[in-house]
Structures are given as C-alpha cells and as structure tokens.
Amino acid sequence: MRTRFAPSPTGHLHLGHVVNAIYVWGLARASGGRVLLRMEDHDRIRCRPEYEASILEDLAWLGFEPDEGLHPLLRQSDRQDVYQEALERLRAAHHVYACDCSRKQTTGERYIGVCRDRRLAPETGRGLRVQMDAGIETFDDLFLGPIEHEPAVQCGDLLLRDRDGNWTYQFAVTVDDVAQQITHIIRGEDLASSTGRQLCLRRMLGNTERPRFAHHPLILKPGGEKLSKSAADVGVRALRRAGLSPPEVIGRAAAAVGLIQGIEPLAACDVAQLFGSRITTDVPPGGRIHRGSSR
Numbered sequence: 068m069r070t071r072f073a074p075s076p077t078g079h080l081h082l083g084h085v086v087n088a089i090y091v092w093g094l095a096r097a098s099g100g101r102v103l104l105r106m107e108d109h110d111r112i113r114c115r116p117e118y119e120a121s122i123l124e125d126l127a128w129l130g131f132e133p134d135e136g137l138h139p140l141l142r143q144s145d146r147q148d149v150y151q152e153a154l155e156r157l158r159a160a161h162h163v164y165a166c167d168c169s170r171k172q173t174t175g176e177r178y179i180g181v182c183r184d185r186r187l188a189p190e191t192g193r194g195l196r197v198q199m200d201a202g203i204e205t206f207d208d209l210f211l212g213p214i215e216h217e218p219a220v221q222c223g224d225l226l227l228r229d230r231d232g233n234w235t236y237q238f239a240v241t242v243d244d245v246a247q248q249i250t251h252i253i254r255g256e257d258l259a260s261s262t263g264r265q266l267c268l269r270r271m272l273g274n275t276e277r278p279r280f281a282h283h284p285l286i287l288k289p290g291g292e293k294l295s296k297s298a299a300d301v302g303v304r305a306l307r308r309a310g311l312s313p314p315e316v317i318g319r320a321a322a323a324v325g326l327i328q329g330i331e332p333l334a335a336c337d338v339a340q341l342f343g344s345r346i347t348t349d350v351p352p353g354g355r356i357h358r359g360s361s362r
C-alpha cells in the first residue's frame with residue numbers, strides 16, 4: 068500500500084488537514100504502507116513559498132513523518148516536463164483542444180464543449196481541454212461504498228491547463244498518482260465527485276491500473292460549510308500559539324470527525340490504533356460509513 072499526503076501551499080495548515088493526515092498515516096501505518104508527501108503547487112498564482120514552509124514546519128511539529136517526498140521536496144511545480152509529456156500522450160490518442168471560454172462563461176460543473184470544434188490555436192490566454200470518453204466509471208469507496216460516475220455528462224470536457232498556463236488540479240493529480248504509483252487515494256469527501264473523471268482520464272492516458280479510494284468525513288462548521296484555510300480558529304498555528312501540544316491538536320481533529328469520543332490527546336505515532344483492520348480487506352472501525360450515495 069502506498070498513499071500520499073498532498074497539501075496545496077495556498078494557506079496554513081488547519082484542522083481539516085490534520086484530519087486528512089490522521090486518515091492517511093493511520094491507514095498506511097495500520098497496513099504497513101508508505102506515505103508520500105507531495106506539494107500540490109500547480110496553481111502558480113495562489114501558491115506561496117511561505118505557506119509551503121509553514122505547512123512543512125507544522126507537519127513536523129505534529130509528528131507526521133512522510134516516508135518519501137520530503138528530501139528532496141516533491142513539488143508539482145518541478146514536474147512541468149512530466150505534465151507536458153502526459154499532454155502529448157493524451158493528444159496522440161484523444162481530442163485535445165484550445166478553449167477561450169472564461170470562468171464566467173462556464174458556470175456550473177459541466178463544460179458542454181463550446182470550443183470543441185472551433186479549432187482554436189493553442190496560444191497564451193487560452194486553456195486546453197480534452198474530450199472525455201463516454202461511459203460510466205464505477206468504484207468501491209472504502210468509506211462511501213459503491214459509487215457510479217459518468218464524467219462526460221457530469222463534468223464534460225476536462226480542463227487540463229487553464230488560461231493562465233497552470234496545469235489543473237484534475238490533470239496534475241491524475242498524472243502524479245499514476246507516476247508515483249499511488250495505490251490508495253485517501254482524501255476528504257468533498258473530492259469524491261472528482262474520482263470518476265480522474266479514473267477516466269487515467270485510462271485515457273493509457274493506464275489500466277486502478278487505485279483504491281477512501282473519502283473520509285470533513286470537519287464542518289456549525290452552519291454545515293466546510294472549513295476554509297482562512298478560518299483562524301482552526302489553524303494549527305493559532306492552536307500552537309494558544310499553548311496546545313501536538314497530541315492535543317491531533318486529538319481535537321480526531322474528535323471533530325467522530326474518530327474518538329470526546330477530546331483527548333492523540334500522538335501522531337498512535338493514529339494507526341484508530342484503524343485496526345487491514346485497509347485492503349475491511350472498512351476500518353471508526354470510519355463513518357455511507358451506502359448508496361452517488362454524486
């Protein structure tokens with residue numbers, strides 16, 4: 068088993084990241100797996116070096132140690148040639164085209180293929196999309212159960228590179244997960260809807276191996292919205308300043324998603340105890356299990 072912890076340096080670490088780290092390290096350590104650290108700085112406009120430094124510093128303070136990807140630091144921004152090569156591979160077998168639609172023009176999740184047959188030249192200021200293969204993607208999520216997606220209908224033609232020249236999250240992550248031989252993708256349930264399109268894109272890139280997916284619960288604010296990086300009350304930095312120890316911060320995150328009853332300290336080296344069974348065969352105890360939810 069090989070999984071990854073993949074923060075974006077667009078803000079400081081907060082309790083939502085700590086929840087993800089608990090699941091990533093917990094499930095990996097419970098089944099003898101490895102954790103790869105990957106800095107997802109594909110968006111060159113929103114990412115900042117000071118956030119990267121603070122994420123690494125907070126992660127080390129918490130005690131979550133990656134097995135790979137730290138020395139040297141694995142960054143998406145250093146992998147331009149890998150994404151370019153994948154783009155050429157995709158272009159050789161599929162319809163990749165330039166798109167000059169603005170974000171405003173493409174309201175909603177689905178792109179209906181406005182520029183598909185316009186034959187625009189791929190130049191600065193234009194994005195790149197790929198026509199998605201039709202069909203249904205199914206996967207059995209470790210926490211959410213069986214899920215079906217139809218990417219060509221749900222998202223339409225996927226954006227690979229945006230108008231500013233940044234590789235998109237969907238493209239960079241799919242290429243990286245293949246190249247880095249990730250067998251288990253463990254992330255928050257807000258990303259469950261991305262899974263079908265990533266599986267489809269993965270196959271269109273010529274890869275037939277499929278990873279396992281585990282989409283875990285998110286910490287929600289009282290109003291039901293998910294935490295944002297700007298939420299000062301849940302930032303790891305703020306909790307450190309308030310005098311909390313690393314196990315107290317981890318315990319707070321674990322309690323917020325119901326992994327432990329009540330707030331009690333939990334050390335990073337002990338998170339595997341929350342996940343007693345082997346990930347490849349069973350749903351770990353403590354995970355909230357949904358059935359039949361299909362997004």
Ligand SMILES: [Zn+2]
Pocket residue numbers: 165166167168180181182183
């Ligand atoms: Zn367009």
